[in-house]
Amino acid sequence: MxxxxxxxxxxxxxxxxxxxxxxxxxxxxxxxxxxxxxxxxxxxxxxxxxxxxxxxxxxxxxxxxxxxxxxxxxxxxxxxxxxxxxxxxxxxxxxWRSSPQSQGARQIHIFAGPHGSGKTTVLCKWLAQSVLLGSQSARVFRLDGNTANTAESLSVYCEVLGVPVLRSLPGDQGLEPVDVTFIDFPGVNLEDPSALEDLRRKCASFPGAHVHLVLNGAYETSLLLVQVRAISSLPLTDIIVTHLDEELRWGKLMNLLWRTDYPLAWFAAGQNVPGGLLEARPGLLLPRMRSTKSHASVLSAAA
Ligand SMILES: Nc1nc2c(ncn2[C@@H]2O[C@H](COP(=O)(O)OP(=O)(O)OP(=O)(O)O)[C@@H](O)[C@H]2O)c(=O)[nH]1
Ligand SMILES: [Mg+2]
Incomplete structure:
Protein backbone atom coordinates (compact mmCIF):
# COMPACT_ATOMS: atom_id res chain seq x y z
CA MET A 1 0.00 0.00 0.00
CA TRP A 96 -9.89 -2.74 -7.95
CA ARG A 97 -13.54 -3.20 -6.95
CA SER A 98 -14.29 -2.86 -3.29
CA SER A 99 -16.53 -5.37 -1.67
CA PRO A 100 -19.54 -4.01 0.22
CA GLN A 101 -18.61 -3.24 3.80
CA SER A 102 -18.14 -6.35 5.89
CA GLN A 103 -18.67 -4.33 9.05
CA GLY A 104 -21.97 -3.15 10.47
CA ALA A 105 -24.93 -4.55 12.26
CA ARG A 106 -26.87 -7.71 11.46
CA GLN A 107 -24.73 -9.05 8.67
CA ILE A 108 -25.62 -12.26 6.90
CA HIS A 109 -22.97 -14.17 4.98
CA ILE A 110 -23.67 -17.12 2.69
CA PHE A 111 -20.82 -19.26 1.38
CA ALA A 112 -21.46 -20.90 -1.96
CA GLY A 113 -19.32 -22.64 -4.52
CA PRO A 114 -18.17 -25.90 -6.03
CA HIS A 115 -17.42 -29.01 -3.97
CA GLY A 116 -14.43 -28.84 -1.68
CA SER A 117 -13.44 -25.26 -2.50
CA GLY A 118 -12.97 -24.40 1.18
CA LYS A 119 -16.36 -22.87 2.06
CA THR A 120 -16.74 -24.42 5.52
CA THR A 121 -13.11 -23.75 6.41
CA VAL A 122 -13.26 -20.09 5.46
CA LEU A 123 -16.57 -19.74 7.30
CA CYS A 124 -14.91 -21.09 10.45
CA LYS A 125 -12.00 -18.66 10.07
CA TRP A 126 -14.31 -15.69 9.66
CA LEU A 127 -16.56 -16.88 12.49
CA ALA A 128 -13.57 -17.15 14.82
CA GLN A 129 -12.42 -13.63 13.89
CA SER A 130 -15.92 -12.25 14.51
CA VAL A 131 -16.51 -14.02 17.81
CA LEU A 132 -13.05 -14.10 19.35
CA LEU A 133 -11.52 -10.89 18.01
CA GLY A 134 -14.62 -8.84 17.22
CA SER A 135 -16.64 -9.99 20.25
CA GLN A 136 -19.68 -10.29 18.01
CA SER A 137 -22.69 -12.47 18.65
CA ALA A 138 -23.15 -15.05 15.91
CA ARG A 139 -25.35 -17.83 14.62
CA VAL A 140 -24.58 -20.48 12.02
CA PHE A 141 -26.95 -22.25 9.67
CA ARG A 142 -25.52 -25.56 8.48
CA LEU A 143 -27.93 -26.29 5.67
CA ASP A 144 -28.37 -29.08 3.17
CA GLY A 145 -28.40 -28.36 -0.52
CA ASN A 146 -29.31 -30.94 -3.12
CA THR A 147 -26.98 -33.12 -1.06
CA ALA A 148 -26.61 -33.40 2.70
CA ASN A 149 -24.28 -31.05 4.51
CA THR A 150 -21.97 -33.46 6.29
CA ALA A 151 -19.70 -30.83 7.86
CA GLU A 152 -19.87 -32.25 11.40
CA SER A 153 -16.66 -30.40 12.19
CA LEU A 154 -18.52 -27.12 11.73
CA SER A 155 -20.99 -28.05 14.47
CA VAL A 156 -18.15 -29.12 16.76
CA TYR A 157 -16.29 -25.90 16.09
CA CYS A 158 -19.41 -23.82 16.81
CA GLU A 159 -19.93 -25.72 20.05
CA VAL A 160 -16.40 -24.84 21.12
CA LEU A 161 -17.06 -21.17 20.35
CA GLY A 162 -20.50 -21.26 21.99
CA VAL A 163 -22.24 -20.37 18.73
CA PRO A 164 -25.66 -21.95 18.03
CA VAL A 165 -26.02 -24.05 14.88
CA LEU A 166 -29.34 -24.46 13.08
CA ARG A 167 -30.01 -27.23 10.60
CA SER A 168 -33.06 -25.79 8.83
CA LEU A 169 -34.00 -22.59 7.01
CA PRO A 170 -35.22 -19.73 9.18
CA GLY A 171 -38.97 -19.97 9.60
CA ASP A 172 -41.05 -18.61 12.41
CA GLN A 173 -38.56 -19.67 15.05
CA GLY A 174 -38.53 -16.17 16.56
CA LEU A 175 -34.74 -16.06 16.57
CA GLU A 176 -32.88 -13.59 18.76
CA PRO A 177 -31.11 -11.01 16.61
CA VAL A 178 -27.35 -11.52 16.37
CA ASP A 179 -24.53 -9.38 14.97
CA VAL A 180 -23.56 -11.82 12.28
CA THR A 181 -25.15 -14.88 10.70
CA PHE A 182 -23.14 -17.38 8.68
CA ILE A 183 -24.73 -19.88 6.32
CA ASP A 184 -22.88 -22.98 5.19
CA PHE A 185 -24.07 -24.96 2.16
CA PRO A 186 -22.49 -28.08 0.73
CA GLY A 187 -20.78 -27.75 -2.62
CA VAL A 188 -23.06 -27.37 -5.59
CA ASN A 189 -22.69 -29.27 -8.83
CA LEU A 190 -22.17 -26.41 -11.25
CA GLU A 191 -23.40 -28.50 -14.17
CA ASP A 192 -26.73 -29.22 -12.52
CA PRO A 193 -29.23 -26.40 -13.19
CA SER A 194 -31.74 -27.78 -10.65
CA ALA A 195 -29.07 -27.81 -7.90
CA LEU A 196 -28.18 -24.22 -8.75
CA GLU A 197 -31.84 -23.20 -8.74
CA ASP A 198 -32.34 -24.91 -5.37
CA LEU A 199 -29.38 -22.98 -3.96
CA ARG A 200 -30.64 -19.71 -5.44
CA ARG A 201 -34.04 -20.20 -3.76
CA LYS A 202 -32.42 -21.02 -0.43
CA CYS A 203 -30.24 -17.91 -0.66
CA ALA A 204 -33.44 -15.90 -1.19
CA SER A 205 -34.62 -17.07 2.26
CA PHE A 206 -32.00 -14.70 3.69
CA PRO A 207 -32.90 -11.22 2.40
CA GLY A 208 -29.99 -8.82 2.43
CA ALA A 209 -27.42 -11.59 2.69
CA HIS A 210 -23.98 -11.23 1.17
CA VAL A 211 -23.41 -14.24 -1.05
CA HIS A 212 -19.73 -15.11 -1.27
CA LEU A 213 -18.48 -17.35 -4.06
CA VAL A 214 -15.65 -19.47 -2.66
CA LEU A 215 -13.07 -20.66 -5.19
CA ASN A 216 -9.93 -22.77 -4.90
CA GLY A 217 -7.16 -20.40 -5.96
CA ALA A 218 -4.78 -23.26 -6.76
CA TYR A 219 -6.92 -24.10 -9.81
CA GLU A 220 -6.00 -22.73 -13.21
CA THR A 221 -7.68 -19.53 -14.34
CA SER A 222 -9.59 -21.22 -17.15
CA LEU A 223 -11.38 -23.47 -14.65
CA LEU A 224 -11.99 -20.63 -12.20
CA LEU A 225 -13.63 -18.56 -14.93
CA VAL A 226 -15.84 -21.48 -15.94
CA GLN A 227 -16.88 -21.86 -12.30
CA VAL A 228 -17.70 -18.17 -11.93
CA ARG A 229 -19.76 -18.22 -15.10
CA ALA A 230 -21.63 -21.36 -14.07
CA ILE A 231 -22.70 -19.96 -10.71
CA SER A 232 -23.39 -16.38 -11.79
CA SER A 233 -27.16 -17.00 -11.71
CA LEU A 234 -26.80 -16.57 -7.95
CA PRO A 235 -26.88 -13.02 -6.57
CA LEU A 236 -23.14 -13.05 -5.85
CA THR A 237 -21.64 -10.25 -3.79
CA ASP A 238 -17.96 -11.07 -4.20
CA ILE A 239 -15.35 -13.80 -4.46
CA ILE A 240 -13.30 -15.43 -1.70
CA VAL A 241 -10.18 -17.24 -2.89
CA THR A 242 -8.84 -20.13 -0.81
CA HIS A 243 -5.93 -22.60 -0.96
CA LEU A 244 -3.50 -19.75 -1.57
CA ASP A 245 -0.91 -21.56 0.53
CA GLU A 246 -0.72 -23.98 -2.40
CA GLU A 247 -0.33 -21.27 -5.01
CA LEU A 248 2.57 -18.80 -5.13
CA ARG A 249 1.27 -17.03 -8.23
CA TRP A 250 -1.21 -14.70 -6.60
CA GLY A 251 -0.84 -12.36 -9.57
CA LYS A 252 -3.09 -14.65 -11.56
CA LEU A 253 -6.02 -13.47 -9.43
CA MET A 254 -5.91 -10.32 -11.56
CA ASN A 255 -7.61 -12.43 -14.20
CA LEU A 256 -10.70 -12.59 -11.98
CA LEU A 257 -10.76 -8.79 -11.77
CA TRP A 258 -10.38 -8.31 -15.50
CA ARG A 259 -12.64 -11.15 -16.59
CA THR A 260 -15.51 -11.04 -14.07
CA ASP A 261 -17.64 -8.30 -12.53
CA TYR A 262 -17.07 -9.28 -8.91
CA PRO A 263 -14.85 -7.81 -6.23
CA LEU A 264 -12.26 -9.98 -4.50
CA ALA A 265 -13.10 -10.00 -0.80
CA TRP A 266 -10.86 -12.39 1.15
CA PHE A 267 -7.81 -14.55 0.55
CA ALA A 268 -7.58 -17.71 2.62
CA ALA A 269 -4.46 -19.79 2.92
CA GLY A 270 -4.27 -22.98 4.90
CA GLN A 271 -6.46 -25.60 6.49
CA ASN A 272 -5.90 -24.41 10.02
CA VAL A 273 -8.62 -22.45 11.73
CA PRO A 274 -8.56 -19.59 12.54
CA GLY A 275 -5.31 -18.58 10.80
CA GLY A 276 -4.60 -17.45 7.27
CA LEU A 277 -7.49 -15.17 6.40
CA LEU A 278 -6.54 -11.90 4.74
CA GLU A 279 -8.72 -9.10 3.50
CA ALA A 280 -8.03 -8.97 -0.24
CA ARG A 281 -6.14 -5.90 -1.44
CA PRO A 282 -4.20 -4.97 -4.58
CA GLY A 283 -0.82 -4.96 -2.83
CA LEU A 284 -1.08 -8.70 -2.25
CA LEU A 285 -1.28 -9.61 -5.93
CA LEU A 286 2.01 -8.35 -7.31
CA PRO A 287 4.78 -8.74 -4.77
CA ARG A 288 7.91 -6.72 -5.42
CA MET A 289 10.78 -8.61 -6.97
CA ARG A 290 12.89 -7.93 -3.90
CA SER A 291 10.37 -9.71 -1.72
CA THR A 292 9.37 -12.88 -3.49
CA LYS A 293 8.93 -14.32 -0.05
CA SER A 294 6.39 -11.66 0.83
CA HIS A 295 3.43 -14.02 0.60
CA ALA A 296 5.04 -16.36 3.08
CA SER A 297 5.70 -13.52 5.50
CA VAL A 298 2.20 -12.08 5.02
CA LEU A 299 0.73 -15.49 5.70
CA SER A 300 2.79 -16.24 8.76
CA ALA A 301 1.76 -12.83 10.12
CA ALA A 302 -1.88 -13.72 9.51
CA ALA A 303 -1.64 -17.24 10.93
N1 LIG B 1 -4.25 -26.29 1.80
C1 LIG B 1 -5.45 -25.78 2.03
N2 LIG B 1 -6.46 -26.61 2.30
C2 LIG B 1 -7.67 -26.06 2.53
C3 LIG B 1 -7.90 -24.67 2.51
N3 LIG B 1 -9.21 -24.45 2.77
C4 LIG B 1 -9.75 -25.66 2.95
N4 LIG B 1 -8.85 -26.63 2.79
C5 LIG B 1 -9.05 -28.07 2.86
O1 LIG B 1 -9.82 -28.43 1.74
C6 LIG B 1 -10.73 -29.45 2.07
C7 LIG B 1 -12.14 -28.98 1.80
O2 LIG B 1 -12.41 -27.88 2.66
P1 LIG B 1 -13.88 -27.53 3.12
O3 LIG B 1 -13.82 -26.28 3.89
O4 LIG B 1 -14.54 -28.69 3.75
O5 LIG B 1 -14.52 -27.28 1.70
P2 LIG B 1 -16.06 -27.07 1.35
O6 LIG B 1 -16.10 -26.15 0.21
O7 LIG B 1 -16.81 -26.68 2.56
O8 LIG B 1 -16.44 -28.54 0.91
P3 LIG B 1 -17.93 -29.08 0.60
O9 LIG B 1 -18.83 -28.52 1.63
O10 LIG B 1 -17.79 -30.57 0.66
O11 LIG B 1 -18.27 -28.61 -0.78
C8 LIG B 1 -10.49 -29.77 3.54
O12 LIG B 1 -9.59 -30.85 3.64
C9 LIG B 1 -9.84 -28.50 4.08
O13 LIG B 1 -9.00 -28.74 5.19
C10 LIG B 1 -6.78 -23.81 2.23
O14 LIG B 1 -6.86 -22.57 2.16
N5 LIG B 1 -5.60 -24.42 2.00
MG1 LIG C 1 -18.51 -27.53 3.42
Whole structure:
Protein backbone atom coordinates (compact mmCIF):
# COMPACT_ATOMS: atom_id res chain seq x y z
CA MET A 1 0.00 0.00 0.00
CA UNK A 2 2.79 2.36 0.98
CA UNK A 3 4.88 1.40 -2.02
CA UNK A 4 2.00 2.45 -4.25
CA UNK A 5 1.63 5.78 -2.49
CA UNK A 6 5.28 6.49 -3.08
CA UNK A 7 4.77 5.80 -6.80
CA UNK A 8 2.02 8.39 -7.18
CA UNK A 9 4.23 11.55 -7.12
CA UNK A 10 6.44 9.79 -9.66
CA UNK A 11 3.49 9.12 -11.94
CA UNK A 12 2.16 12.66 -11.53
CA UNK A 13 5.58 14.08 -12.37
CA UNK A 14 5.73 11.98 -15.54
CA UNK A 15 2.26 13.12 -16.57
CA UNK A 16 3.29 16.75 -15.93
CA UNK A 17 6.41 16.29 -18.07
CA UNK A 18 4.43 14.76 -20.86
CA UNK A 19 1.88 17.57 -20.74
CA UNK A 20 4.64 20.20 -20.78
CA UNK A 21 6.32 18.52 -23.76
CA UNK A 22 3.05 18.48 -25.70
CA UNK A 23 2.30 22.14 -24.96
CA UNK A 24 5.84 23.09 -25.96
CA UNK A 25 5.57 21.23 -29.27
CA UNK A 26 2.12 22.71 -30.00
CA UNK A 27 0.70 19.24 -30.47
CA UNK A 28 -2.91 18.76 -29.38
CA UNK A 29 -3.14 17.06 -26.03
CA UNK A 30 -4.42 13.52 -26.07
CA UNK A 31 -7.55 13.14 -24.00
CA UNK A 32 -7.80 9.38 -24.22
CA UNK A 33 -5.36 6.89 -22.75
CA UNK A 34 -2.13 7.13 -24.72
CA UNK A 35 -1.31 4.25 -27.01
CA UNK A 36 1.79 2.20 -26.38
CA UNK A 37 3.17 3.17 -29.80
CA UNK A 38 3.24 6.84 -28.80
CA UNK A 39 6.13 6.20 -26.42
CA UNK A 40 9.63 4.96 -26.99
CA UNK A 41 11.01 3.54 -23.78
CA UNK A 42 14.76 3.77 -23.29
CA UNK A 43 14.88 0.01 -23.34
CA UNK A 44 11.99 -2.18 -24.36
CA UNK A 45 13.68 -5.01 -22.47
CA UNK A 46 12.10 -3.82 -19.25
CA UNK A 47 8.62 -4.12 -20.71
CA UNK A 48 9.49 -7.56 -21.98
CA UNK A 49 10.55 -8.41 -18.46
CA UNK A 50 7.29 -7.09 -17.04
CA UNK A 51 5.29 -9.08 -19.59
CA UNK A 52 7.32 -12.20 -18.77
CA UNK A 53 6.83 -11.65 -15.06
CA UNK A 54 3.07 -11.35 -15.49
CA UNK A 55 3.07 -14.50 -17.62
CA UNK A 56 4.98 -16.37 -14.91
CA UNK A 57 2.36 -15.21 -12.45
CA UNK A 58 -0.31 -16.87 -14.58
CA UNK A 59 -1.81 -13.58 -15.77
CA UNK A 60 -3.68 -14.19 -19.04
CA UNK A 61 -1.83 -12.87 -22.09
CA UNK A 62 -4.52 -10.31 -23.01
CA UNK A 63 -4.76 -9.09 -19.42
CA UNK A 64 -0.97 -8.84 -19.14
CA UNK A 65 -0.75 -7.03 -22.50
CA UNK A 66 -3.31 -4.48 -21.37
CA UNK A 67 -1.47 -3.92 -18.12
CA UNK A 68 1.91 -3.56 -19.86
CA UNK A 69 0.38 -1.09 -22.31
CA UNK A 70 -1.02 0.94 -19.42
CA UNK A 71 2.34 0.97 -17.64
CA UNK A 72 3.98 1.96 -20.91
CA UNK A 73 1.50 4.81 -21.23
CA UNK A 74 2.36 6.12 -17.78
CA UNK A 75 6.13 6.11 -18.27
CA UNK A 76 8.21 8.47 -20.37
CA UNK A 77 11.18 6.21 -20.09
CA UNK A 78 11.44 2.62 -19.10
CA UNK A 79 12.38 1.94 -15.54
CA UNK A 80 13.47 -1.11 -13.70
CA UNK A 81 11.13 -4.04 -13.41
CA UNK A 82 10.69 -3.02 -9.80
CA UNK A 83 9.44 0.44 -10.82
CA UNK A 84 7.17 -1.02 -13.44
CA UNK A 85 5.64 -3.37 -10.92
CA UNK A 86 4.91 -0.34 -8.74
CA UNK A 87 3.13 1.31 -11.68
CA UNK A 88 1.33 -1.95 -12.48
CA UNK A 89 0.11 -2.03 -8.91
CA UNK A 90 -1.14 1.56 -9.20
CA UNK A 91 -3.12 0.54 -12.30
CA UNK A 92 -4.41 -2.52 -10.50
CA UNK A 93 -5.52 -0.29 -7.63
CA UNK A 94 -7.57 1.81 -10.05
CA UNK A 95 -9.16 -1.34 -11.41
CA TRP A 96 -9.89 -2.74 -7.95
CA ARG A 97 -13.54 -3.20 -6.95
CA SER A 98 -14.29 -2.86 -3.29
CA SER A 99 -16.53 -5.37 -1.67
CA PRO A 100 -19.54 -4.01 0.22
CA GLN A 101 -18.61 -3.24 3.80
CA SER A 102 -18.14 -6.35 5.89
CA GLN A 103 -18.67 -4.33 9.05
CA GLY A 104 -21.97 -3.15 10.47
CA ALA A 105 -24.93 -4.55 12.26
CA ARG A 106 -26.87 -7.71 11.46
CA GLN A 107 -24.73 -9.05 8.67
CA ILE A 108 -25.62 -12.26 6.90
CA HIS A 109 -22.97 -14.17 4.98
CA ILE A 110 -23.67 -17.12 2.69
CA PHE A 111 -20.82 -19.26 1.38
CA ALA A 112 -21.46 -20.90 -1.96
CA GLY A 113 -19.32 -22.64 -4.52
CA PRO A 114 -18.17 -25.90 -6.03
CA HIS A 115 -17.42 -29.01 -3.97
CA GLY A 116 -14.43 -28.84 -1.68
CA SER A 117 -13.44 -25.26 -2.50
CA GLY A 118 -12.97 -24.40 1.18
CA LYS A 119 -16.36 -22.87 2.06
CA THR A 120 -16.74 -24.42 5.52
CA THR A 121 -13.11 -23.75 6.41
CA VAL A 122 -13.26 -20.09 5.46
CA LEU A 123 -16.57 -19.74 7.30
CA CYS A 124 -14.91 -21.09 10.45
CA LYS A 125 -12.00 -18.66 10.07
CA TRP A 126 -14.31 -15.69 9.66
CA LEU A 127 -16.56 -16.88 12.49
CA ALA A 128 -13.57 -17.15 14.82
CA GLN A 129 -12.42 -13.63 13.89
CA SER A 130 -15.92 -12.25 14.51
CA VAL A 131 -16.51 -14.02 17.81
CA LEU A 132 -13.05 -14.10 19.35
CA LEU A 133 -11.52 -10.89 18.01
CA GLY A 134 -14.62 -8.84 17.22
CA SER A 135 -16.64 -9.99 20.25
CA GLN A 136 -19.68 -10.29 18.01
CA SER A 137 -22.69 -12.47 18.65
CA ALA A 138 -23.15 -15.05 15.91
CA ARG A 139 -25.35 -17.83 14.62
CA VAL A 140 -24.58 -20.48 12.02
CA PHE A 141 -26.95 -22.25 9.67
CA ARG A 142 -25.52 -25.56 8.48
CA LEU A 143 -27.93 -26.29 5.67
CA ASP A 144 -28.37 -29.08 3.17
CA GLY A 145 -28.40 -28.36 -0.52
CA ASN A 146 -29.31 -30.94 -3.12
CA THR A 147 -26.98 -33.12 -1.06
CA ALA A 148 -26.61 -33.40 2.70
CA ASN A 149 -24.28 -31.05 4.51
CA THR A 150 -21.97 -33.46 6.29
CA ALA A 151 -19.70 -30.83 7.86
CA GLU A 152 -19.87 -32.25 11.40
CA SER A 153 -16.66 -30.40 12.19
CA LEU A 154 -18.52 -27.12 11.73
CA SER A 155 -20.99 -28.05 14.47
CA VAL A 156 -18.15 -29.12 16.76
CA TYR A 157 -16.29 -25.90 16.09
CA CYS A 158 -19.41 -23.82 16.81
CA GLU A 159 -19.93 -25.72 20.05
CA VAL A 160 -16.40 -24.84 21.12
CA LEU A 161 -17.06 -21.17 20.35
CA GLY A 162 -20.50 -21.26 21.99
CA VAL A 163 -22.24 -20.37 18.73
CA PRO A 164 -25.66 -21.95 18.03
CA VAL A 165 -26.02 -24.05 14.88
CA LEU A 166 -29.34 -24.46 13.08
CA ARG A 167 -30.01 -27.23 10.60
CA SER A 168 -33.06 -25.79 8.83
CA LEU A 169 -34.00 -22.59 7.01
CA PRO A 170 -35.22 -19.73 9.18
CA GLY A 171 -38.97 -19.97 9.60
CA ASP A 172 -41.05 -18.61 12.41
CA GLN A 173 -38.56 -19.67 15.05
CA GLY A 174 -38.53 -16.17 16.56
CA LEU A 175 -34.74 -16.06 16.57
CA GLU A 176 -32.88 -13.59 18.76
CA PRO A 177 -31.11 -11.01 16.61
CA VAL A 178 -27.35 -11.52 16.37
CA ASP A 179 -24.53 -9.38 14.97
CA VAL A 180 -23.56 -11.82 12.28
CA THR A 181 -25.15 -14.88 10.70
CA PHE A 182 -23.14 -17.38 8.68
CA ILE A 183 -24.73 -19.88 6.32
CA ASP A 184 -22.88 -22.98 5.19
CA PHE A 185 -24.07 -24.96 2.16
CA PRO A 186 -22.49 -28.08 0.73
CA GLY A 187 -20.78 -27.75 -2.62
CA VAL A 188 -23.06 -27.37 -5.59
CA ASN A 189 -22.69 -29.27 -8.83
CA LEU A 190 -22.17 -26.41 -11.25
CA GLU A 191 -23.40 -28.50 -14.17
CA ASP A 192 -26.73 -29.22 -12.52
CA PRO A 193 -29.23 -26.40 -13.19
CA SER A 194 -31.74 -27.78 -10.65
CA ALA A 195 -29.07 -27.81 -7.90
CA LEU A 196 -28.18 -24.22 -8.75
CA GLU A 197 -31.84 -23.20 -8.74
CA ASP A 198 -32.34 -24.91 -5.37
CA LEU A 199 -29.38 -22.98 -3.96
CA ARG A 200 -30.64 -19.71 -5.44
CA ARG A 201 -34.04 -20.20 -3.76
CA LYS A 202 -32.42 -21.02 -0.43
CA CYS A 203 -30.24 -17.91 -0.66
CA ALA A 204 -33.44 -15.90 -1.19
CA SER A 205 -34.62 -17.07 2.26
CA PHE A 206 -32.00 -14.70 3.69
CA PRO A 207 -32.90 -11.22 2.40
CA GLY A 208 -29.99 -8.82 2.43
CA ALA A 209 -27.42 -11.59 2.69
CA HIS A 210 -23.98 -11.23 1.17
CA VAL A 211 -23.41 -14.24 -1.05
CA HIS A 212 -19.73 -15.11 -1.27
CA LEU A 213 -18.48 -17.35 -4.06
CA VAL A 214 -15.65 -19.47 -2.66
CA LEU A 215 -13.07 -20.66 -5.19
CA ASN A 216 -9.93 -22.77 -4.90
CA GLY A 217 -7.16 -20.40 -5.96
CA ALA A 218 -4.78 -23.26 -6.76
CA TYR A 219 -6.92 -24.10 -9.81
CA GLU A 220 -6.00 -22.73 -13.21
CA THR A 221 -7.68 -19.53 -14.34
CA SER A 222 -9.59 -21.22 -17.15
CA LEU A 223 -11.38 -23.47 -14.65
CA LEU A 224 -11.99 -20.63 -12.20
CA LEU A 225 -13.63 -18.56 -14.93
CA VAL A 226 -15.84 -21.48 -15.94
CA GLN A 227 -16.88 -21.86 -12.30
CA VAL A 228 -17.70 -18.17 -11.93
CA ARG A 229 -19.76 -18.22 -15.10
CA ALA A 230 -21.63 -21.36 -14.07
CA ILE A 231 -22.70 -19.96 -10.71
CA SER A 232 -23.39 -16.38 -11.79
CA SER A 233 -27.16 -17.00 -11.71
CA LEU A 234 -26.80 -16.57 -7.95
CA PRO A 235 -26.88 -13.02 -6.57
CA LEU A 236 -23.14 -13.05 -5.85
CA THR A 237 -21.64 -10.25 -3.79
CA ASP A 238 -17.96 -11.07 -4.20
CA ILE A 239 -15.35 -13.80 -4.46
CA ILE A 240 -13.30 -15.43 -1.70
CA VAL A 241 -10.18 -17.24 -2.89
CA THR A 242 -8.84 -20.13 -0.81
CA HIS A 243 -5.93 -22.60 -0.96
CA LEU A 244 -3.50 -19.75 -1.57
CA ASP A 245 -0.91 -21.56 0.53
CA GLU A 246 -0.72 -23.98 -2.40
CA GLU A 247 -0.33 -21.27 -5.01
CA LEU A 248 2.57 -18.80 -5.13
CA ARG A 249 1.27 -17.03 -8.23
CA TRP A 250 -1.21 -14.70 -6.60
CA GLY A 251 -0.84 -12.36 -9.57
CA LYS A 252 -3.09 -14.65 -11.56
CA LEU A 253 -6.02 -13.47 -9.43
CA MET A 254 -5.91 -10.32 -11.56
CA ASN A 255 -7.61 -12.43 -14.20
CA LEU A 256 -10.70 -12.59 -11.98
CA LEU A 257 -10.76 -8.79 -11.77
CA TRP A 258 -10.38 -8.31 -15.50
CA ARG A 259 -12.64 -11.15 -16.59
CA THR A 260 -15.51 -11.04 -14.07
CA ASP A 261 -17.64 -8.30 -12.53
CA TYR A 262 -17.07 -9.28 -8.91
CA PRO A 263 -14.85 -7.81 -6.23
CA LEU A 264 -12.26 -9.98 -4.50
CA ALA A 265 -13.10 -10.00 -0.80
CA TRP A 266 -10.86 -12.39 1.15
CA PHE A 267 -7.81 -14.55 0.55
CA ALA A 268 -7.58 -17.71 2.62
CA ALA A 269 -4.46 -19.79 2.92
CA GLY A 270 -4.27 -22.98 4.90
CA GLN A 271 -6.46 -25.60 6.49
CA ASN A 272 -5.90 -24.41 10.02
CA VAL A 273 -8.62 -22.45 11.73
CA PRO A 274 -8.56 -19.59 12.54
CA GLY A 275 -5.31 -18.58 10.80
CA GLY A 276 -4.60 -17.45 7.27
CA LEU A 277 -7.49 -15.17 6.40
CA LEU A 278 -6.54 -11.90 4.74
CA GLU A 279 -8.72 -9.10 3.50
CA ALA A 280 -8.03 -8.97 -0.24
CA ARG A 281 -6.14 -5.90 -1.44
CA PRO A 282 -4.20 -4.97 -4.58
CA GLY A 283 -0.82 -4.96 -2.83
CA LEU A 284 -1.08 -8.70 -2.25
CA LEU A 285 -1.28 -9.61 -5.93
CA LEU A 286 2.01 -8.35 -7.31
CA PRO A 287 4.78 -8.74 -4.77
CA ARG A 288 7.91 -6.72 -5.42
CA MET A 289 10.78 -8.61 -6.97
CA ARG A 290 12.89 -7.93 -3.90
CA SER A 291 10.37 -9.71 -1.72
CA THR A 292 9.37 -12.88 -3.49
CA LYS A 293 8.93 -14.32 -0.05
CA SER A 294 6.39 -11.66 0.83
CA HIS A 295 3.43 -14.02 0.60
CA ALA A 296 5.04 -16.36 3.08
CA SER A 297 5.70 -13.52 5.50
CA VAL A 298 2.20 -12.08 5.02
CA LEU A 299 0.73 -15.49 5.70
CA SER A 300 2.79 -16.24 8.76
CA ALA A 301 1.76 -12.83 10.12
CA ALA A 302 -1.88 -13.72 9.51
CA ALA A 303 -1.64 -17.24 10.93
N1 LIG B 1 -4.25 -26.29 1.80
C1 LIG B 1 -5.45 -25.78 2.03
N2 LIG B 1 -6.46 -26.61 2.30
C2 LIG B 1 -7.67 -26.06 2.53
C3 LIG B 1 -7.90 -24.67 2.51
N3 LIG B 1 -9.21 -24.45 2.77
C4 LIG B 1 -9.75 -25.66 2.95
N4 LIG B 1 -8.85 -26.63 2.79
C5 LIG B 1 -9.05 -28.07 2.86
O1 LIG B 1 -9.82 -28.43 1.74
C6 LIG B 1 -10.73 -29.45 2.07
C7 LIG B 1 -12.14 -28.98 1.80
O2 LIG B 1 -12.41 -27.88 2.66
P1 LIG B 1 -13.88 -27.53 3.12
O3 LIG B 1 -13.82 -26.28 3.89
O4 LIG B 1 -14.54 -28.69 3.75
O5 LIG B 1 -14.52 -27.28 1.70
P2 LIG B 1 -16.06 -27.07 1.35
O6 LIG B 1 -16.10 -26.15 0.21
O7 LIG B 1 -16.81 -26.68 2.56
O8 LIG B 1 -16.44 -28.54 0.91
P3 LIG B 1 -17.93 -29.08 0.60
O9 LIG B 1 -18.83 -28.52 1.63
O10 LIG B 1 -17.79 -30.57 0.66
O11 LIG B 1 -18.27 -28.61 -0.78
C8 LIG B 1 -10.49 -29.77 3.54
O12 LIG B 1 -9.59 -30.85 3.64
C9 LIG B 1 -9.84 -28.50 4.08
O13 LIG B 1 -9.00 -28.74 5.19
C10 LIG B 1 -6.78 -23.81 2.23
O14 LIG B 1 -6.86 -22.57 2.16
N5 LIG B 1 -5.60 -24.42 2.00
MG1 LIG C 1 -18.51 -27.53 3.42
Missing amino acids: NSNNSAIPNILEQIRQRHAALVHSGAPEQTSRPQAAAFQPASSAAYTQLAAYLREQGVLTEVGDELVENVHGLQLSAGSLEEELTLAEAILRRR
